[in-house]
Amino acid sequence: MRQDEIWTDEAARHYDTPGEGMFAAETLEPTVDRLVELADGGPALEFAVGTGRVAVPLSRRGVPVTGIELSRPMVAQLRTKASEDEIAVVVGDMATATAPGAYRLVYLVYNTISNLLSQAEQVACFRNAARHLAPGGRFLVELEVPQLRTLPPGQPATVFHADDSYVGLDAYDLLAQQLVSYHFRIDHQGQVSLFRSPHRYIWPSEMDLMAQLAGFELESRHADWSGAEFTAESTSHISVYRLPA
The missing domain is CATH 3.40.50.150 (Vaccinia Virus protein VP39)
Known part of the structure; x- marks a missing residue:
């Protein structure tokens, strides 16, 4: 992107x-x-x-x-x-x-x-x-x-925030030294929107x-x-x- x-x-x-x-x-x-x-x-x-x-x-x-x-x-x-x-x-x-x-x-x-x-x-x-x-x-x-120590063994992603209106997770590509942050927002009607942002850590x-x-x-x-x-x-x-x- x-x-x-x-x-x-x-x-x-x-x-x-x-x-x-x-x-x-x-x-x-x-x-x-x-x-x-x-x-x-x-x-x-x-x-x-x-x-x-x-x-x-x-x-x-x-x-x-x-x-x-x-x-x-x-x-x-x-x-x-x-x-x-x-x-x-x-x-x-x-x-x-x-x-x-x-x-x-x-x-x-x-x-x-x-x-x-x-x-x-x-x-x-x-x-x-x-x-x-x-x-x-x-x-x-x-x-x-970079919070690589939070990655579960064998898993490529970690959740950094979760509540009733927002869930955020980071998915890592360790070889490329990159991650994509996924931001899921839930409105009062239960509709979910997604915003993604790529990064090189x-x-x-x-x-x-x-x-x-x-x-x-x-x-x-x-x-x-x-x-x-x-x-x-x-x-x-x-x-x-x-x-x-």
């Missing part, structure tokens, strides 16, 4: 969940706080800006934000919240598209780098971030740690090598946006890479 086949008009219309999930204040506010700190008064560029979940509140905190986004329907949804003057968006692939200017911070949140389905594309994304940064600039990536050590190939050094890694210690039990990480000054 191509990304433009996934992030359709329908997906964009249902993407935002104000006040809930990844739009909940307890998730979003620490994210924006950390990005304001890292931007350090300079402009920021968001790869895969989507509907502006992070870009809009970051812009309202005084950080000039530009975005790169492949999906025109997602950009259209962003435009209901912020004008081009407020958040400029370049329509294109985050691994190759170019935004004007030099930035203090490039960031990529909520596992979006895994939407690039080959190692070569992911390395190109790191290099694209480096091209956009001023000397000493930072590239932040938020990413889950990345181990932290592999991501560090991608960063080195692009000229970055690892500056910090934490388990979450609050700065918790990253350990062997962490299920996600916030990694910050920096270019030499």
Whole structure:
């Protein structure tokens, strides 16, 4: 599946969940706080800006934000919240598209780098971030740690959430280092809808090598946006890479 086949008009219309999930204040506010700190008064560029979940509140905190986004329907949804003057968006692939200017911070949140389905594309994304940064600039990536230990022996998939209105499962292809997330939603009439998204998962050590190939050094890694210690039990990480000054 191509990304433009996934992030359709329908997906964009249902993407935002104000006040809930990844739009909940307890998730979003620490994210924006950390990005304001890292931007350090300079402009920021968001790869895969989507509907502006992070870009809009970051812009309202005084950080000039530009975005790169492949999906025109997602950009259209962003435009209901912020004008081009407020958040400029370049329509294109985050691994190759170019935004004007030099930035203090490039960031990529909520596992979006895994939407690039080959190692070569992911390395190109790191290099694209480096091209956009001023000397000493930072590239932040938020990413889950692959949860392969949760796979039952001999089984290709694991359920990561289940309740009366939503069931989510991940199906793994271990040889290709890929997974497909299946999101089943059940409405109040019992009707079921399915949304699928493919990913290439990345181990932290592999991501560090991608960063080195692009000229970055690892500056910090934490388990979450609050700065918790990253350990062997962490299920996600916030990694910050920096270019030499």
